[in-house]
Amino acid sequence: MLELTFYFFIILTAAILQTSTGFGFSIMATPFLLLLFSPPQAMQLNIILSLVISFSLLWKVKKDIEFALLKKIMIGSIVGAPVGSLLFAIVDVTTFKLLIAILLIGLTIMLIKNLSIQQTNGRDYGVGFISGMFTTSIGMAGPPLLLYFASTHKKKETIRATSLAYYIFIYLISLLSQLTIEGTSKTVWLYSLNALPIVLIGLIVGQLLFRKLNQKLFLTFIYVLLVASGIMLFIQSIWAML
Template identity: 50%
Template structure:
């Protein structure tokens, strides 16, 4: 029972962060899900819930979407999605857990350092490729995009709407690839369904903070 309560609390907080800032669900949710569940189960739960919260949010911010940037990110993600699948299928489970922690730590340090990056079409493709790789590999697409757009000084509204639309694409493709080649577990879908009310209730105060 305590594990279920902690799960719902984590999902609620992650949902509130995602809806208020436009990012953060996977960054907050995945490390905690890895505590409660086996690595592959945790990654798939995170992707299902992330898909749900992205779908809820995109309708509110879709007018701010940068379609050309989105297309470049999607194009760039192609090779990364396939390579990340090999990481997901064949990497040691403990290594996957360490990878999530290391990625979040490195991302935090780079954000603090405020690394400046000049945006180009080529770099958009690279950012999409790295993000795609991390999505199928460990279920965390956000850090490379967050670092890249923070470094280029992209407006918050554009960042949020464009990345949300991109997440809908990469999470959907990643989930299909993972299930097709690695299977899924009943626990993934039961836990995702159980956590859905916490996800939706957390989005309400997040939306309020975003609009306030």
């Protein structure tokens, strides 16, 4: 009973975060799901519930999606995903994660200090490439997008909507890959079904929270999540080295 309560609390918090910002479910949920489930099960639960949230919100946010940008990011990610798989196979993933963690924290600090870049076609494709590469190498699609969106001063509505639409694309590919390579289990689907009422509550609360967030506070959420991602990767890397 205690384990189930903890599971529901994780999902509720992550669902509120994902609904109110368009990102953060993986950052919030995955480390704690790994305490309850095997890595493949935790990954599949994360992907399935993220997809449920993204699909549920898509009808509401579709008017805010920057489709031209989304298309370029998707194309870039298709090219980047095989590169990430190759990196995963040939490099020391622990060292790679450590380097990414340091880079992520450093870039976030620069963002907080008003780092600003100009959006270009090349950079749109490039951030998609990096996101696809990160997805298949370290399991994190979001940080490159957040850094790019924040540094190009996108509105919170555009960030949330475009991120959610992209996650549907990238997570569907990831889920199909997981099911093909790792297979699945009854536990994953049973716990996913049990979590649906909790996800619904998270959707309602998260939507109310989004309306309360102004642009400045929304960006603060981005900075906190980026730093949290970097710290999580850093701890994972150091732990693996010990």
